Amino acid sequence: MMALFSSPHLHGGNHSQRLMLLVLAAAVPGLVAQIYWFGFGTLLNVIWAITLGLALEASVLLMRKRPLGFFLKDGSVIVTGLLLALALPPMAPWWLVSVATLFAVVFAKHLYGGLGNNPFNPAMAGYAICLIAFPTSMTLWTSSGEYFNLPDQWLWFWTEQGNVDAITQATPLDAMKHLQGNTIKEMLAANPTIVNYADAMFWINLAYLAGGLGLMLLKVFTWHAPVAMLSSLSIMAFLFGTGEPDLYAGPSEHLLLGATMLGAFFIITDPVSSATSRSGKLVFGVGIGVLIYIIRTWGAYPDAVAFAVLLMNLCAPLIDQYTKPKAYGQQH
Amino acid sequence: MQVETRHILHQGLWQSNPALVQLLGLCPLLAVTNSVANALGLAIVTTLVLVASNALVSLTRNKVNKDVRLPTFVMIIAALVTVAELLMQALTYELYQILGIFIPLIVTNCAILGRAEAYACKNSLALSILDGLAMGVGFSLVLVLLGAMREVLGQGTLFTDMHLLFGESARLWELTIIDDYRGFLFAILPPGAFIGMGLLIAMKNVIDHRQAMSQLSLDEPSSKSRRVRVTGIIT
Known part of the structure; x- marks a missing residue:
């Protein structure tokens, strides 16, 4: 952006279809890790969200009398479906994925005018609406390593039949919030499954981190927003975590639990709903990191990435207003 | 007279519907429409207050000095809302408790003050009552429709707790x-109320747009010539 000279420009060929394919490829390690630790639910979620997302996108495009092929080919709805499905819990049944996809594609994207006009990240909007509407279903996570085989998961996905209580549990972030008078160390000592779970989340987050770094090296997005978000989250966690280590989780827990890495590299780098300029992206990322810490620590919901992203999406136009890069020769 | 009546009804129910077009009284509209019974309760009270305030404002319109008209309107509306509140306590106490603060808040419903200022203080008693009724029913229809939408989507039922009213x-x-x-x-x-309200407003705009389009195609001249005369004197 800064190295742009006067016209004529060479076209880099980075059109949206290629970007979307790269994002899809970069999410594969995280998807594989999530399937390895938490079962085939995520795979079913991904397939169903993408299929339904494409169908919804096509029908809305028909209703809006837009060219079908052109807009379906850009792949944005596939990315939305994939990110939404990765964020949903692995035990999500078909109707939960459907409601989330419906709100993401129809309400958050097309009611605002389609790709490029949506003020909110569609995947996070669909996720947040389901979290508000179905809080119990949205927190149904399997404990790591113990999950249904594929036929049982298939049955659960469509009919919700199966012994779920045996394999589901609270997420580590939720457990660290509801300590019930214990310190974090005591809670972890009493619940070895939470420790296993946290280990699994570490690996999944590292997989997303690897995919995200790959995207950054390929210049799909700049480093500003992810680095700003991760460092502000770490600083918040460090400030509170070193003061009261018994009550507040430290930086490593905040960075490697929950949806932190997925959010940092795949959600907040969405070019449509984030701030535009480089300094704007720094502000945007810092805001999300701080909000994630605040909502995770003192809020009512187990994870905070979706709400933090939506709140900062709301601020993005204002951030753009104050961080507009100065044109060369402009006085102020 | 006939034309005036039809105009008032069209204005209140559709053209400048307090909820869908003027967007007045949104606070109670969004807050209490989580079921048909709640919505209908507030709709009835609001309509009664609106009709009565229009009537009183119209009756006193020649006695009240122009400079103090707004305080007078507010006093009239506040008195009427107090009456309505006491009536609800006597007749439908449970519903009164459910609607809570939104009954006294009818005082601040701008639709009521708006009709007093824009219509009732300039028109005769009969027309003012009709205007209040049209606006009140227009507001009520939106309330009940939104209440029904949210009740069906939210709980899968319709008309629960109607015994509180009837x-x-x-x-x-x-x-x-x-x-x-x-x-x-x-x-x-509440977010469901906002989205439902947005969908209702969008639906009204679509219907208006369709009507305007069909009106346009009717108005087009039947001749196929598209040439337009731009010079000379049109005779």
Whole structure:
């Protein structure tokens, strides 16, 4: 952006279809890790969200009398479906994925005018609406390593039949919030499954981190927003975590639990709903990191990435207003 | 007279509907429409207050000095809302408790003050009452429609708790639209009200747009010539 000279420009060929394919490829390690630790639910979620997302996108495009092929080919709805499905819990049944996809594609994207006009990240909007509407279903996570085989998961996905209580549990972030008078160390000592779970989340987050770094090296997005978000989250966690280590989780827990890495590299780098300029992206990322810490620590919901992203999406136009890069020769 | 009546009804029910077009009284509209019974309760009270305030404002319109008209309107509306509140405590105490603060808040409903200022203080008693009724019914229809949408989506039922308004026999009115529905909490919560309201406004705009389009195509001249005369004197 800064190295742009006067016209004529060479076209880099980075059109949206290629970007979307790269994002899809970069999410594969995280998807594989999530399937390895938490079962085939995520795979079913991904397939169903993408299929339904494409169908919804096509029908809305028909209703809006837009060219079908052109807009379906850009792949944005596939990315939305994939990110939404990765964020949903692995035990999500078909109707939960459907409601989330419906709100993401129809309400958050097309009611605002389609790709490029949506003020909110569609995947996070669909996720947040389901979290508000179905809080119990949205927190149904399997404990790591113990999950249904594929036929049982298939049955659960469509009919919700199966012994779920045996394999589901609270997420580590939720457990660290509801300590019930214990310190974090005591809670972890009493619940070895939470420790296993946290280990699994570490690996999944590292997989997303690897995919995200790959995207950054390929210049799909700049480093500003992810680095700003991760460092502000770490600083918040460090400030509170070193003061009261018994009550507040430290930086490593905040960075490697929950949806932190997925959010940092795949959600907040969405070019449509984030701030535009480089300094704007720094502000945007810092805001999300701080909000994630605040909502995770003192809020009512187990994870905070979706709400933090939506709140900062709301601020993005204002951030753009104050961080507009100065044109060369402009006085102020 | 006939034309005036039709104009008032069209204005209140559709053209400048307080809820869909003027967007007045949104606070109670969004807050209490989580079921048909709640919505209908507030709709009836608001309509009664609106009709009565229009009538009183119209009756006193020649006695009240122009400079103090707004305080007078507010006093009239506040008195009427107090009456309505006491009546609800006497007749439908449970519903009064459910609607809570939104009954006294009718005082601040700008639709009521708006009609007093824009219509009732300039027009005769009969026309003012009709205007209040048209505006009140227009507001009520939107309230009840939004309440029905949110109740069906949120709980899968219609007309629950109607006995709060119409006595014990109305308990039987409850319809279960969707069996074994697990509930869609989002529709009951405030964000659902905003989205439902947005959809209703969009629906009205689509209908208006369609009508305007068909009107346009009717108005087009029947001749196929598209040439337009731009010079000379048109005779």
